[in-house]
Amino acid sequence: MTNEAFYPIGTPGKPWGAAEVAEWRSTQHPKRSYADEVVSVIDALRDRFDVSEYGRLDYHADKFPLFAIRSRDWDDSLPIVLVTGGVHGYETSGVHGALRFVDKHAADYGGRVNLLVAPCVSPWAYEMIHRWNRDAIDPNRSFHDNSPAQESAALMKLVAPIVDRALVHIDLHETTDTDESEFRPALSARDGKAYEPGTIPDGFYLVDDADSPQPEFHKAIIEAVAKVTHIAPADDKGEIIGSTVFSPGVIRYAFKPLGLCAGVTNAPYTTTTEVYPDSPRATPEQCNVAQAVAVCAAIDFALGQG
Template identity: 55%
Template sequence: MSSSYPIGQAGTPWGVAEIAAWRSAQVKQRSYNNEVISKIDQLPESCVIEQYGELNYAEHYPLLAIKSAIWQRNRPTILITGGVHGYETSGVQGALCFAREHISDYQQHVNIIITPCVSPWGYEHIQRWNPEAIDPNRSFYQDSPVPESAQLMAYIQAQDEPIWFHIDLHETTDSDEQEFRPALAAKQGKPYEADSIPDGFYLVADSAKPTLEFQRAIIDSVAKVTHIAPSDDQGLIIGEKVVQPGVILYPMAKLGLCGSLSDCQFHATTEVYPDSPKATPSQCNKAQVAAILGGLNYVLAQR
């Protein structure tokens, strides 16, 4: 089934005028200052805050990183990213929850970097794209023109210690089918083909480095908090083969995904479904924290 989108003409990719029309239709719906920065300001002394960049759109947005106060050279470093797609609330709030409740428990063992809201304009406007109608999570590549992606890449590349573990926190909402995928099809000048959203939590691993035992540890941890998405009748999740329960593979670097941000040994991208009748937003935040803890406990056991 296909449907039309109110911006652009069917079969014609968007140009400058269509992008401007799309941008003018976006409405600020929540506050980055109130829901993210204020929570960062209240973090315990086990957290150190660094500004790694800024965005200057109609408003100014500081880009903030949270680091463990205890930082040692020649020690494994873990990276937690949230809000690469700004509208995906549990990624942002789950990252902040981990910083608030757990960073002090782990900073004796690893260095920790958390960038809880990579796309603050997207967070405020509940949007997948940035104001130029570009997806930051397809823009992690050399000389990227997308500031959300480029500034995070530069910050991570400037760290003294290489990243050992990276978990990128995402979610899928009903708005993917109601708004974001139809908008993408219109932007590309293609017909929109409706799809379904997996009901539950799943992981996207890097096809170049799947680390399936690591993925299983995360799934086992999250299953204590919320349900794991089943595969469909063809053994697929979002059109990709399920390689073990709740896990599919993507070529992270080829697609310019945040998962290719570093050449880490262990990587996972989470997906939760807050619109599920079997989950709540709070449960999804907890699932993101459980994913971090499951992965972190696994990698620490490998040392």
């Protein structure tokens, strides 16, 4: 299969240059409001949490400030938990699940952990409902030195002081039907490669760190989330999205070598959640709840290790 057969931008077999990126960008238009749907929710939390601006996207600085939410009673003697959402802006429950956790559950951990939450790492992509940033770069492959993605660079700067102090980092994501209908075809076209169709798993799953796996940690999260939504089964190859399933609902990627957000700290307990919002068995509210439950389970397990 060639690029020509599945994506309208670019020349089959040839990676995109500046002209193709510009053409792609011209097709992107806001479909929802970061200010109305995200910033307004963050603003409503200011009476209970410390909210700070940790950067602004050059695309439109006034429109896309980047916000972090912190425990008001920050205590340097306590462990640190980092929660990130919206690294891929189109993954809605990553953003609103993080905000739900702060609103509904963060107070439960007062005096036990310091919370640092970046609920919408990629606000431009949130508005466009896209995986990439404005430069057709995937922020979740860009968490490395000299990052080409403003979103990734800003988050790395934010977390630099806690890289070696974090106990938990949970990065909230989704796998959607549009991964196959739009985003993976676009990726193949951008990189000048042939597109190989895949399958979308129906249900929640987790990505563990292949270089430092924590099977019991992931088991605890899966068991908690299974009470609110279904867990994705392995396919007939024993895989989820082409990766081996090591235990129910758990696959592994090498976080740091791949430049994934989940590798942005040296926390001993790290994971990436993946919710399936297009399932007929899950509502948007269930997806948000599943994300928040996953965060709680991750913290509870880590604190229970003594």
